[in-house]
Amino acid sequence: MGKDKKKRASLSAFSILYIILLVLAVITWIIPDVQNATLGTIVMASYNGFSNALDVCFFVLVLGGFLGIVTKTGALNAGITHLVKKLKGNELILIPILMTLFSIGGTTYGMSEETVAFYGLLAATMVAAGFDSMVGAATVLLGAGVGVLGSTVNPFATGIAIDSVNKSFEELGIQSSVNNGVVIALGIVLWLSSLIIACAFVMSYAKKVKRDKGSTILSLQEQEIMNTEFSKKDTDVEVAYTGKMKFTMGVFAFGFFVMIISVIPWDKFNVTIFQGWSSFLTGAAIGEWWFGELGMWFFIIGLIIAFINRFTENEIVSAFMEGAKDIMGVVLVIAVARGASVLMGETGLDKYVLEHASKALEGLPAFAFAPLSYILYALLSFVIPSTSGLATVSMPIMGPLAQNLGYNPAVMVMIFSAASGILNLFTPTSGVVMGGLASARIEYSTWLKFVGKLLAMLFIVNLVVLTVGMMIL
Template identity: 60%
Template sequence: MTEKKKRSISAYSILLLIIIALAAVTWFVPGVEKATLATIVMAPYNGFVNAIDVCVFVLVLGGFLGVVTKTGALDAGIKTLVKKLNGNELILIPILMCVFALGGTTYGMCEETVAFYALISATMVAAGFDTIVAAATILLGAGIGCLGSTVNPFATGIASSALVDLGVPVDQSVIMILGFTLLVANLAIAIWYVMRYAKKVKNEKGSILSTSEKAAMMEHYSQGDHEKVTFTGKQKFVLVIFAFVFIVMIISVMPWADLIGESAANAIFGWSAFLNGVALGGWWFGELAMWFFLATIIVGILGGLHEKVIVESFVSGAADIVSVVLIIAVARGASVLMTQTGLDIYLLTAAANALNGLSATIFAPLAYLVYIGLSFLIPSTSGCATVTMPIMGPLTASLGYNPAVMVMIFAAASGVVNLFTPTSGVVMGGLSIAKVEYSTWLKWAGKLILILAVVSCVILTVAMTIL
């Protein structure tokens, strides 16, 4: 029995339709600037300008991976790892998901995860799984970490600061306890869900991927015969550098000044500013892009590649990831259009007015639903916190409820939305690297995301009622 050819709309078309739909809404909403044809036409370009730092980072990252792949170190390392696991490959899933979740809950690991999709995809395919498992390991791991933010300065940190600046006290112990509860409960469910599917794929009992997706997966990530492994000392050294580069990336974007204090951060990391003028802890996508560019040169030379081969491999690697860059740019265009027309502020104000005067058991779940809508329209977690919390926080306090719980309602709702929203360049870009169609992701993860949303909503409603 042959499989019917699946016709699915591309990520680009999905995003363009969203931009058009948002523009159309502005014509029926009072008090906002009506979007014009020019607004729609320029949205992708403006999104590119707005996300230029992320786009450059992703391009350089693609070039870096191209050079590392050319050395043969990644293929050899992955084959060796899978051979040593010897049938215990499932253990990779909970370990990696916990690592990504730790990054999410502590410093809001999100855009940086794009750097891991190619590597994890190749590893999971070599282990006998498919790229849905790879995408889920990264996207759910980091996403649930953000959903259960404990000390994440870009989510709970910014939201709490916005309230304190307005004179609204925020109990950080409540945030920590609720964040940890949300993290553990949701991560346990997600790990079970992913491992159950991975075991099914491993046992050849069916993958959700279509024939075309499987073909793309094998073309990009098949490692060949695992028994014939040649892992040279030079390749091992390249992988050590490869790991070091990613460790530095993680350390460099963690807001150490907020976590351990500015003086301590300067004392520990101040020396590192010699590299690009910014000390570790203050890096963002510009500094990260140049860090990977420098690492590309070092890896190429130490990997024994000729200058011409390094350049060609870098250009080829960057070319392979151009589609991801374009997706990120168009996705950001939807957010830019919302800001330009004022539609985001209008919807926020209308939602806050509707919530006024409700009991805790109704207020909490409705606030959660409101934040799901707002997070879809404002995919930037820090941006959403900055815009919404000065309205939602004081409203919560005026009704006699705990503002700290509202902070976590925002974080949890934003975290759930960032697991599937097409307006997120991370979601669409990551799935593109993993060769997974957006419609396939929704079909596979939809039930799980609904479960996570319900579990989070119940926990937050109980907290709003008793705290």
């Protein structure tokens, strides 16, 4: 078995992304109705991707520095060890609890890029609990991912989609609008069904690994990296968890709590409690923060933790730089992944695919229209991995198309959400997927092998729910 795993050496995330860039460029030369990608377009794609994703890259880099400071205190390792000891014999319960929490973030406000912070942390936690780093990565990626898949009130997915359809109806003179109740109801069904399936899948794998370490899906090289980076403490050895460490972890948890509430668009839910007073720190109120504000927030929290632990100026700088260095690979992967979508936008390849595919769906019955629309949106999500970007570009076309064919446009909104959500669980053009896996030190090919069966199950369940919805609503 060891030899077989050794043979599974695979291309790095960078190689995969650059191959995709080249393939997309070649496609633009074959298709006559799009602008051909030039050598300059290809060469500058990574730079343009970095420029386009600068806010995300800044956030991740500062977050790495912040985690470097926290790691130097020893509180993180001691806290993980303490948690695992508390759950001795019940470690498996961590998986559904954490996946549910991440999925709530996904379905309500589209929690995605923010999760990059948790991959390394949960990889270490799950390894300490007797599982492997794949369980940690899957808990984050699948937890938040199935939440986004079944978006209910997510303003960056269903919110923008509904708004785009309603505006297109007004422009076309169509006396109709999207039924929010249908969107939320379908979203809840998709969210909960997908969450239950994903939790059961990850827990089944985790139990197998805990029972027999040789059953891990990780290659020997990945196991060596996991043991080096995420198995630094023996959980059977007594580790002091001091009052200062507990206070440090309290500040650490508070930092992430503020991160979560600060990106929820409270005004969309008519919540005004944070308006005005909460803008004193960054100039933007809680609920209006994005990656710039989040990066500086974690920088400040890092300094507070360093002060609590009485670090010298040299220790602060050294720990921050060490943490930033460790996560630089993730930053570069995110930049290159964004470069692929930038190239497609510059050449018009994204709009070409959308326009021609939507024409092919005209006149189809509901039992064919729903699954084919789902497949179309899955393909479009590869071209445009941003849910808000895809909604803005596609829904003014697909919403009226569904309405004109006599189908409920609210179901089309959920077809977009579910298809985009399932593809963003594995597409290499997603900076979250590639960056998260890089942070957990897991190869992309290993992730595909792990998640393949789950994707097939989710695909079938989603298709059934959406097709029935299209036929009866």
